[in-house]
Amino acid sequence: MTSIKTKSLNIIGYPIHSLENNLMGMFKHIGQVLIIYYYTLKFIFQGKIDYKETFKQSYMIGVKSFFVVSITALFTGFAMSLQISRELVLFGADTAIGGVVSLALIREIGPITAGVMVAGRVGSSIAAELTTMMITEQIDALKVMKINPIEYLVVPRYMAGILMMPILSIYAMAVGLIAGIIVAQVAANVQPATFLDSVQQTILDRDFEVHFLKSFINATIIIIFSCNIGLHTRGGAEDVGIATTRAVVWSMTGIFIANYIVTALTFIPR
Template structure:
């Protein structure tokens, strides 16, 4: 893309690149909205292949557990270590649990699970669907009068909506365990004190935001990866391009939407 802009004028033109990227973003947004509309239409009608949902739930949820565990655990360790160090300096070591849990429930849990699922599942869905497009498997479905959206997108969408909240809660729980361990070893805060602080700090609406972020992430990951996968044509090289595009767009949109939800739910009044 950069090279095409360069070759047209002989010089590097960043504005042209931005305009081109904006155009592509608008196109992708339109494709995602149309795909989301068709997906929801099938879900509302109850036309869901539950056997396939089960299969995809295993792929999205169970097979992502290890990678989410490791990420959540070490993010929990690092964050708790930083928070413990600062709060101990101010003599506020009993608040460690509250601060750590706030960060985990509101931000770290959803975003960690979101990033890992986007990297693992989003890229794999985009690669799978692109390969199916290139090898005429999607055309075969259409000839058999099977709608690819109903057959391929709906089960992945439903599975992601079921599994993402589970993964974010799991990531949050592991982060808390890491926090308890660090608070005890680095600041000598007992687990009971840590958990008391958690109970006093976390509100019901924090869990509401937590699940809202989890479902938003699920929608972003599946809709973007499927929209890109089902629109790509060409050869083997395009599978790589589609996968990279999916990762870039999904990750970017995860952070943008995460901020928007935080701004809307926690804006100072």
């Protein structure tokens, strides 16, 4: 009787214990993220910015991401325009194709595409680099030299992220739009001038504001989450891989959640 009771308790207890551990881990991670972000902003407002390193990181984060963002945005634009064109043509609303495509691109697809690509390429790279630095005692070496790792490593990456992400997002939107124009002409026989006229009539200034707000938030999520994981991972080579995966998963999840929250808060019916 006792053993059945113990077994039942174990069956119930294990998932509860596991859930408790996961929740505790999540809250700990969020707490660490907030601390790192606080110090990052503090150093920025104190003017402690290494401009040479920021420039170098801008190249790594921004310039080197252009190709992958181009490809992704191009095919996302193709697919989206194809779907929208076919549906709207059925309703005789082919002149609205440009507006619908551009609205989706500027409000959702542009920031998301650039964010996901940068999370995959840059977030993983930052987490791997910083974890390796932790494991090989390079971070300890900085501390012994009285150099704050957040000031030296996080601030330039964050500055580069918030500078380059809006550029990448707007670039992703532009590439997607070009793809949309091509497909709309081929699939629905909508002339580029008609397409662009529809874009002009649909897009408002506040759509750009939402676009840049999302880009800024995405950059913050990717850089701060990835740096935090890198600076708090210990162990060996295996842990570099685990940190990389965690950085990508946390960044992408954060991007999608934040994207929805911003959309919900900024949505105003036209």
